[in-house]
Amino acid sequence: xxxxxxxxxxxxxxxxxxxxxxxxxxxxxxxxxxxxxxxxxxxxxxxxxxxxxxxxxxxxxxxxxxxxxxxxxxxxxxxxxxxxxxxxxxxxxxxxxxxxxxxxxxxxxxxxxxxxxxxxxxxxxxxxxxxxxxxxxxxxxxxxxxxxxxxxxxxxxxxxxxxxxxxxxxxxxxxxxxxxxxxxxxxxxxxxxxxxxxxxxxxxxxxxxxxxxxxxxxxxxxxxxxxxxxxxxxxxxxxxxxxxxxxxxxxxxxxxxxxxxxxxxxxxxxxxxxxxxxxxxxxxxx
Numbered sequence: 001x002x003x004x005x006x007x008x009x010x011x012x013x014x015x016x017x018x019x020x021x022x023x024x025x026x027x028x029x030x031x032x033x034x035x036x037x038x039x040x041x042x043x044x045x046x047x048x049x050x051x052x053x054x055x056x057x058x059x060x061x062x063x064x065x066x067x068x069x070x071x072x073x074x075x076x077x078x079x080x081x082x083x084x085x086x087x088x089x090x091x092x093x094x095x096x097x098x099x100x101x102x103x104x105x106x107x108x109x110x111x112x113x114x115x116x117x118x119x120x121x122x123x124x125x126x127x128x129x130x131x132x133x134x135x136x137x138x139x140x141x142x143x144x145x146x147x148x149x150x151x152x153x154x155x156x157x158x159x160x161x162x163x164x165x166x167x168x169x170x171x172x173x174x175x176x177x178x179x180x181x182x183x184x185x186x187x188x189x190x191x192x193x194x195x196x197x198x199x200x201x202x203x204x205x206x207x208x209x210x211x212x213x214x215x216x217x218x219x220x221x222x223x224x225x226x227x228x229x230x231x232x233x234x235x236x237x238x239x240x241x242x243x244x245x246x247x248x249x250x251x252x253x254x255x256x257x258x259x260x261x262x263x264x265x266x267x268x269x270x271x272x273x274x275x276x277x278x279x280x281x282x283x284x285x286x
Contacts, residue, residue: 009038009103011178013060014225018045021055026145035156035163039106042152043099044145052093058085058225059258061210061218063107063115065100065125067139068092069148074140076125076132078111080118081209085259089122098139098148104174104208104215105166115209131159169193170207173200177212182220183244186212220244221258224251233267 009031018025024046030036047055059082067076068091075091090097108115111128125132138151166174172193177184189212190197204212220243227236237248245251255263 010175011061011103011219011222013041013062013101013103013222015043015057015060016225016229017055017057018043021051022046028145028149033153035153036106037163039103039164039166041101041103042145042149043101044097044148046096047090047093049093052090053087055088055090056085056260057082057088058221059083059218060101060222061104061208061215063102063111063118063209065102066090067098067100067136067148069096069098069140069142071140074136076136077122078118078125078128079122080115080120082120083210083214084257098145098152100152105170106164107209108207109164109166110160114206116205119209131155167203167207169195169200169203173204173212174208174215177216178219180216181223181243182216182218184212184216217254218258221254224255224263225259228263228267233264237263 009029012029019027022045024044026044028042029038030040030042031038033040061081063081064079065076066079068074070092077089077091102110111118113128125135129135135152135155138155139148142148142151173189176189176192186197186200190200193200195203201211204210204215208215210218224236224243227239237251240248240251243251245254252262255261255266259266261269
C-alpha cells in the first residue's frame with residue numbers, strides 16, 4: 001500500500017447552489033500551503049434575506065466550519081458530513097460568512113474528536129473546540145475574505161505546531177476512492193490494504209465521518225455535477241454506465257437523493273442561474 005502522490009489534492013468538491021447563485025461567493029484552495037497540503041478549502045459569501053431560507057447544500061464528504069462574521073456576535077457551527085441534500089441552516093441573514101472546508105480525513109487533526117460523531121449534525125463550535133472564542137474574534141474582526149484566511153492561518157500556527165496530518169490508511173483509501181471517481185469495491189480495497197473490512201470501516205468513519213462506500217457514491221455524484229456543468233446534459237446521461245450506475249433509474253434516484261431534483265431539472269436551473277447572473281447580477285433561488 002503506497003500513498004498516491006499528487007501535487008494537488010485530487011478532489012475538488014462543489015456546492016453548486018452557492019457557486020452559481022451567490023454573486024458574493026469566493027473560494028481559495030490551499031494546495032500550495034505547507035500547513036494544509038490541499039486539505040482545506042476556504043469559502044466566503046454574503047447571505048441576504050432573499051436567500052436565507054432558500055439555499056441548500058449537497059453531500060461532498062467534507063466537514064465544514066461555518067463562521068458567521070457578525071461584528072458584535074460572531075458564531076460558528078461545526079457541520080459534519082451529510083448523507084442527503086438538505087436546506088442550508090444559517091445563524092442569521094445580512095451577514096458575511098467564512099467557511100473552512102476540511103477535505104475527507106483532515107478535520108480530526110484539527111478538532112481532536114472522531115469525525116463520525118459530527119455526521120449529519122450541526123454543533124456550536126464552543127461545545128467542542130477549546131479556543132473557539134479566540135478563533136471567532138480573529139476571523140470576525142477582519143473585513144475581507146483574504147484577511148480572514150490570514151487570520152485563520154495565524155490562529156492555526158498559534159495552536160498547532162505541525163501541518164495537517166492524515167493516517168496513511170485513511171489517506172490511501174480516500175485518494176484511491178477519489179482517483180477511481182467513486183467506482184470502488186470495498187472488498188478489493190480491504191485486500192489491497194491488508195486490513196480487515198471491519199477495521200478499515202471503523203478507522204475510515206472515525207477520520208472521514210462516512211463509510212468508504214458512501215464516500216464513493218458522493219464522489220461519483222460530485223463528478224456528475226461537474227460533468228453536467230461543463231458538458232451537455234445528454235452527453236452526461238450517455239455516460240452513466242461509465243460513471244458506475246447500473247441504469248438510468250439508479251442514476252436519477254441517487255441524483256435526486258443528493259440534490260432534490262432530476263439531472264435534467266438541475267441543468268435547467270443552472271442555466272437559468274447563469275443567465276440571470278450574467279444579465280443583471282440578481283441571484284436566483286431554487
